[in-house]
Amino acid sequence: RGLGRKDYHQLHGVRSxxxxxxxxxxEPAFQVAVEADASLIREAMDNNIMLVSPTTLLVALRTINNLWRYEYQNQNAKQIAEKASKLYDKVRxxxxxxxxxxxxxxxxxDSYQGAxxxxxxxxxxxIRQAxxxxxxxxEVKRDISPSLASVATDPAPDEPLNLTQAERDANPQES
Known part of the structure; x- marks a missing residue:
């Protein structure tokens, strides 16, 4: 009971x-004590005490090690989930x-093509008008790019004559 009242798990800065x-x-003393008072194990558990002997110590320590490992994995999984959520938002x-x-x-x-x-x-x-x-x-100082000028001045074979009035006024010989 005295060991259970120490509350080691509540010490500040200690994770336990x-x-x-x-x-x-x-071991024989442990067995005699349990045989003499069967409630000893239950009372120990009620006070958050686990009784261990040389034969059960390694099993208990491995169990505790696994518990801590799972605890760290759970913490890592939470961090991974949080980071994955943030990454997903950035990707979105x-x-x-x-x-x-x-x-x-x-x-x-489209604007470039229109222009x-x-x-x-x-x-x-x-270009044709120029x-x-x-x-x-x-008189011109320099000719317009020959590749553009030739495309612009070549008559298009099936070109419709849908000129606006402004285009006909600007270039009467093409109307």
Whole structure:
């Protein structure tokens, strides 16, 4: 009872199980004591005391070792779960950002293609009109990129004549 009242498991800064091992080094004495008073083991357990003898000490110590190992594994599992949750949230946010980036790149690509079409496609494109000035005798310091200029001035075989009034006014010979 005196050993049970010491409450070793409640000492500040000490991590221990809530029971204490009471080692009885003389096995025959332990057996005689238990035979004389069968309630001895129950009373020890009620006071958080585990009676151990030379034959049960190693089993008890291994059991305690396994309990501590499981305790550490449980703590690690909790930390892993917390970190996994945080990582999942970061991955979710990253995927969301990547989708937004993909949409923005798609819009930028569409805008680029629209601008390039106005620059070099269709009957009233900007390059064709600029090259028209050159054909009228306007002096230029440097020619427009030949690859763009040739695409812009080549007549498209099935190009529809859907010019706006502004395009017809800007380039009357193509109307």
């Amino acid at each position: 199980l809530d029971y204490v091992l009471m080692f009885i080094p003389v 946010l990253f995927v969301s950002d990547m989708e937004a980036l993909g949409n923005a790149l798609g819009k930028a690509s 390039m079409n106005k620059l070099s496609q269709g009957r009233g494109n900007i 090259e028209g000035f050159k054909a009228l005798g306007v």
